[in-house]
Structure formats: structure tokens, C-alpha cells
Amino acid sequence: MELEQKVKQTLKKINLNKKEKILVALSGGKDSAVTAHILKKFGFDIEGFHIDLGMGEYSKRCLVAVKKLCDNLGINLHIYNIKKEMGSSMCYIRSAIQTGQGKGLKNCAICGVIKKWIMNREARKLKVNKIATGHNLDDETQTFLMNILKGSPQLSANSGAITRNISDKKFITRIKPLFYTAEEDIKKYSKKMKLPVVYEKCPCLLDSYRKEVRHFTESLTKKEKENIMKNFDRLSDKIQKLKVEEKLNYCELCGEPSRKKICKMCQMVKR
Numbered sequence: 561m562e563l564e565q566k567v568k569q570t571l572k573k574i575n576l577n578k579k580e581k582i583l584v585a586l587s588g589g590k591d592s593a594v595t596a597h598i599l600k601k602f603g604f605d606i607e608g609f610h611i612d613l614g615m616g617e618y619s620k621r622c623l624v625a626v627k628k629l630c631d632n633l634g635i636n637l638h639i640y641n642i643k644k645e646m647g648s649s650m651c652y653i654r655s656a657i658q659t660g661q662g663k664g665l666k667n668c669a670i671c672g673v674i675k676k677w678i679m680n681r682e683a684r685k686l687k688v689n690k691i692a693t694g695h696n697l698d699d700e701t702q703t704f705l706m707n708i709l710k711g712s713p714q715l716s717a718n719s720g721a722i723t724r725n726i727s728d729k730k731f732i733t734r735i736k737p738l739f740y741t742a743e744e745d746i747k748k749y750s751k752k753m754k755l756p757v758v759y760e761k762c763p764c765l766l767d768s769y770r771k772e773v774r775h776f777t778e779s780l781t782k783k784e785k786e787n788i789m790k791n792f793d794r795l796s797d798k799i800q801k802l803k804v805e806e807k808l809n810y811c812e813l814c815g816e817p818s819r820k821k822i823c824k825m826c827q828m829v830k831r
């Protein structure tokens with residue numbers, strides 16, 4: 561199958577090893593479900609990790625889907641309940657941030673920082689070697705174009721099918737097995753395999769800039785999107801040079817790896 565071949569090539573490119581334990585970040589959506597399904601099919605040692613964002617019926621549906629997927633795959637599922645662990649739902653935490661320290665920050669930007677902070681910490685506690693997410697060709701094309709349009713291509717320097725330039729014992733490497741796989745193919749595959757998946761988009765997806773860029777990328781053919789990311793790969797060594805070499809520190813407040821003295825998460829929640 562074409563999609564499986566593409567993922568196989570991606571995994572080869574990043575030298576993923578079958579001895580490694582991989583934690584797949586499962587949102588309840590199609591992309592991460594397909595990521596887990598294929599990694600398992602190829603014989604990798606995986607476990608699931610889901611953050612229950614506490615966002616009403618949507619989150620409940622995601623939790624049901626993720627549990628069913630892990631049951632079907634016969635893998636362990638670790639659930640992080642944000643209400644229990646942090647005291648409130650993602651919606652509440654986000655609006656508190658937007659009325660305080662993080663005025664002007666977009667929903668998805670805040671949510672992304674919080675999810676990454678949780679994932680790294682929990683993955684480290686679980687002693688896994690890598691975290692896999694479901695980011696796909698469309699997501700990555702949008703992010704790359706957005707960084708270029710903002711005039712900051714260096715923001716793409718650490719991105720790719722595997723996180724680069726960061727080797728720190730407290731930082732868990734993240735991989736994106738679907739980096740070169742188009743969203744339309746993932747959708748078809750998840751339907752064909754009848755994976756338990758929530759197809760609706762996150763109700764808080766209000767990032768208008770990404771929406772505009774998505775509008776544009778949706779008008780592109782798959783080949784064109786692939787070409788953009790091929791260019792990204794060609795340019796990425798040069799983009800690296802645009803980056804000022806930064807040393808990873810540990811956040812003075814939470815101890816997580818951070819480029820600044822205080823990590824993005826703690827800057828937002830100002831603990």
C-alpha cells in the first residue's frame with residue numbers, strides 16, 4: 561500500500577529502531593490513530609498516551625476512540641487527565657492565560673505549548689525513547705509556509721520527521737512518521753482500516769492565520785505539497801545555519817528543558 565510504503569521510507573530515513581520504546585501521542589483523531597496502527601503493524605514497541613483535555617462531549621468522544629484503538633491494537637494506554645492534574649480544563653486554562661500573561665496568543669499556540677510540556681514530562685517518567693505524533697504533510701507544509709510568511713524560516717530549523725539539534729537527557733526526541741503523508745490519504749486509510757476515530761475538528765480551532773494558510777494549501781495538489789517539503793529538506797541544513805546556537809537550559813520554575821531561563825509553559829502560566 562502506497563501510504564504504508566511512504567511511512568516505511570520515513571522511518572528508515574530517521575533510523576527508527578525496533579528496540580526503542582515509542583510513546584504514541586493519541587488525540588482521538590485520524591492522524592495519530594493511523595500512526596499507532598502502522599507502527600504496530602511494522603512491529604515497533606509502542607504504547608499510547610492521551611491527554612484528556614476535559615472539553616465536554618468532544619473530549620469524551622476522543623477518549624472512547626483512543627481506548628478502543630489501544631484495545632484493538634493490544635497496547636497499553638496512559639491517560640493524563642488535565643482537570644485532575646492541573647485543576648481545570650484546557651478551555652479554562654487557555655482563557656486564563658489569554659486574559660493574563662498570554663494576551664494575544666492564539667488558542668492553538670497555547671494548547672500546543674501545554675501539550676508538548678505534558679508529553680515530554682510524562683514520556684520521561686515512562687522512560688520511553690521517543691514520542692510519536694500524527695503531524696502530516698499538510699500540517700507541516702502549513703507550518704513551514706507560515707514561518708516563511710512571518711519572515712522567520714529559522715523557526716523551522718528543528719522541525720522535520722525527527723526533532724533535531726537537541727540532545728539533552730531530559731528532552732525526549734519527537735518523531736512524525738506521517739511527515740511526508742498527505743491528509744487525504746490518511747483519511748482514506750483510516751476509513752479503509754475502520755479505525756475508531758473522531759473525525760470532527762477540535763472545537764477550539766480558531767487560529768485564523770493557520771486557517772488562511774490552510775485555505776491556500778488546500779488549493780494545492782499533493783505533488784505540490786510534497787515539492788514544498790522536498791524543498792524544505794533541501795533547505796533545512798541552510799536553515800540550521802540561520803539559527804543562533806542555543807544551549808538548552810532547565811527552566812528555573814519547573815525544571816523542564818528550555819531555551820530560556822523560564823520555559824514557555826511557565827511564562828504563560830506565570831507560576
Ligand code: AMP
Binds near residue numbers: 585609610613692695
Ligand atoms: P494537533 O496539534 O491537534 O493537530 O495535534 C498534533 C498531534 O499532537 C496529534 O496528531 C497527536 O499526535 C498529538 N495530540 C494532539 N492532541 C492530543 C491529545 N489530546 N492527547 C495526546 N496527543 C495529542
Ligand code: ZN
Binds near residue numbers: 822827
Ligand atoms: Zn517551566
